[in-house]
Amino acid sequence: MKKVIRSFGYAFKGIGYAFKTQLNFRIHSVATLIAAAMGFWLRISTAEWLWIILCIAIVLLTELLNTAIETLTDLVSPQYNEKAGHVKDVSAAAVVVSAVFALIVGMMIFLPKLCLLFCHAA
Numbered sequence: 001m002k003k004v005i006r007s008f009g010y011a012f013k014g015i016g017y018a019f020k021t022q023l024n025f026r027i028h029s030v031a032t033l034i035a036a037a038m039g040f041w042l043r044i045s046t047a048e049w050l051w052i053i054l055c056i057a058i059v060l061l062t063e064l065l066n067t068a069i070e071t072l073t074d075l076v077s078p079q080y081n082e083k084a085g086h087v088k089d090v091s092a093a094a095v096v097v098s099a100v101f102a103l104i105v106g107m108m109i110f111l112p113k114l115c116l117l118f119c120h121a122a
């Protein structure tokens with residue numbers, strides 16, 4: 001049991017490291033809070049919550065993996081190396097793909113509800 005608790009500690013240390021060192025991770029954390037707040041505010045359905053939670057998980061996961069890959073690349077190739085550059089570029093591309101996916105899903109869920117709300121108010 002102690003080992004499991006220690007593993008969680010390491011995982012939280014990793015999240016802390018990503019949060020401290022990566023501006024993008026902080027931006028995506030704020031976006032997560034905004035999406036969750038909008039979900040409660042606009043009373044989205046259970047199915048919609050599942051999509052939003054999936055998006056949050058995918059974006060934060062890719063951001064964490066990107067941080068790990070970047071850190072490892074800096075460790076094994078501190079000098080300029082074309083392949084190291086490709087590794088970082090591909091890893092960054094994975095984050096962009098997940099963020100675009102999340103943006104599209106977020107727009108499909110929130111935009112019609114926001115439109116309905118503000119069209120009614122106007």
Ligand SMILES: Nc1ncnc2c1ncn2[C@@H]1O[C@H](COP(=O)(O)OP(=O)(O)OP(=O)(O)O)[C@@H](O)[C@H]1O
Nearest residue numbers: 022070077078079080081082084085086088089092
């Ligand atoms: N060792 C290297 N060799 C070749 N190209 C590199 C190397 N390190 C970085 N690059 C290039 O510079 C780009 C930016 O690298 P950098 O490590 O600054 O990534 P970043 O996404 O800006 O990281 P951070 O979020 O930590 O600022 C990479 O995507 C890659 O194209």
